[in-house]
Amino acid sequence: MTQTIDKDLIIFANRLANESRKILRNHFRKKIKIRYKSDQSPVTEADTKVEKKLRMLIQRKYPKHGIIGEEFENIQINAEYLWCLDPLDGTAAFITGKPLFGTLIGLLREKIPIFGIIEHPILGERWSGGINNPAKLNGKNTKVRKCKNISNAMLYATSPEMFEGKNKKSFQRLSTMAKKTQYGADCYAYGLLASGHIDLIAEAKMKPCDFLALVPVVRASGGIISDWDGKPLNINSGGCVLASGNSKIHNQALKIINGK
């Protein structure tokens, strides 16, 4: 795609990440009210506080843009520009004092993810990237590494509990073929992939706000990201995500996942 992203949008996205960093740092390891959704996933005051703040800033600066977020209803979903917010990816990590959680800020244009930020407030690490914008970690260019064969691949997933039924068997096949599988990094894993420290991520039960910000960052770092059928991820995708450092192991992983 030959398009550029308005610099103001990138500056603004980083401003959103700054705001989130401030709020999450203030609430980390403090006593905090936790509520559990129907799927038993936790939500805290910090989640809702960040999302409210980011929504307010977007609506004030770009009233014509749309917003989808984890905790509140969608706004102008058919707008040219659409922001996808996950204020606190890894709430379970957050409420147990483990600093790998982050804020995901994605920007779509005409439904296509064009820019993303993976912000880690406690670790002070921010990955970003998009169309015609190289992937960066804290402002410094970063890229995937080469991994020629899946038998040497380091694989990450947030939790083995993401996988049920057919997906569980698919993931187990992939995990068996990979060099080593590790759990529990949430969105931090996508940063590790974008910086060439790991080779593969497979996840399931993801919602659009969990992955739309990741897509431009992974692509800008030279990586591949798709659903488990190899199709591009968009706001209507199912919850299965596969991210890889290169197309060779991505294709190998897709075959293993689909039992081919």
Add this chain to the structure above:
Amino acid sequence: MTQTIDKDLIIFANRLANESRKILRNHFRKKIKIRYKSDQSPVTEADTKVEKKLRMLIQRKYPKHGIIGEEFENIQINAEYLWCLDPLDGTAAFITGKPLFGTLIGLLREKIPIFGIIEHPILGERWSGGINNPAKLNGKNTKVRKCKNISNAMLYATSPEMFEGKNKKSFQRLSTMAKKTQYGADCYAYGLLASGHIDLIAEAKMKPCDFLALVPVVRASGGIISDWDGKPLNINSGGCVLASGNSKIHNQALKIINGK
């Protein structure tokens, strides 16, 4: 037990942790040679470099003390004082750029763990504690939290792959009863427990150097740590570890693990 620990030993243990921090920081996210042991667990130059350095420092300062470590042979295992070193707990995290790995430094007297350090070089967090020495995080007193029932407990384990056969069923029962299970924190989880952020840790396939440094820290924070039969951990323990914020949920967890 009414005994005190010589202050010089505590100062020296912290010096060992400082040395380890320096070396591991220098090697983090750098190109590094990795070798795989027969059990497929990885070892790096950083592991061996840290352990060599710490052994050298101990032997120079306390030539009569014994040493057991992950990577080299045991020395004077029947000495009055015995140091237990895990230079790099969480090597899989280390080689994939995830900063939760640590160095474990334990001190035993007459085979009883009396002092321990859980050092996290990248996060700059160090938990310590022992007999008559309160648990501290970066020098500040820290303690476990109350959790009255296992149904509210946050449970951690390094990986679901630690559990096989009978242990797998035991862990699954425990995980089902707990509020939420998270993976992938390695020794960082014991720090989180000691600071009252989580309530339970269950692990298996652990070696003495993986847990002997944790015992004094968990106890000094007000927590309980034992094997899966409820027995105190020592250099001859099997590989199953259970750590809890208090005796009530520890006893509940032991019953669940043992199917009672």
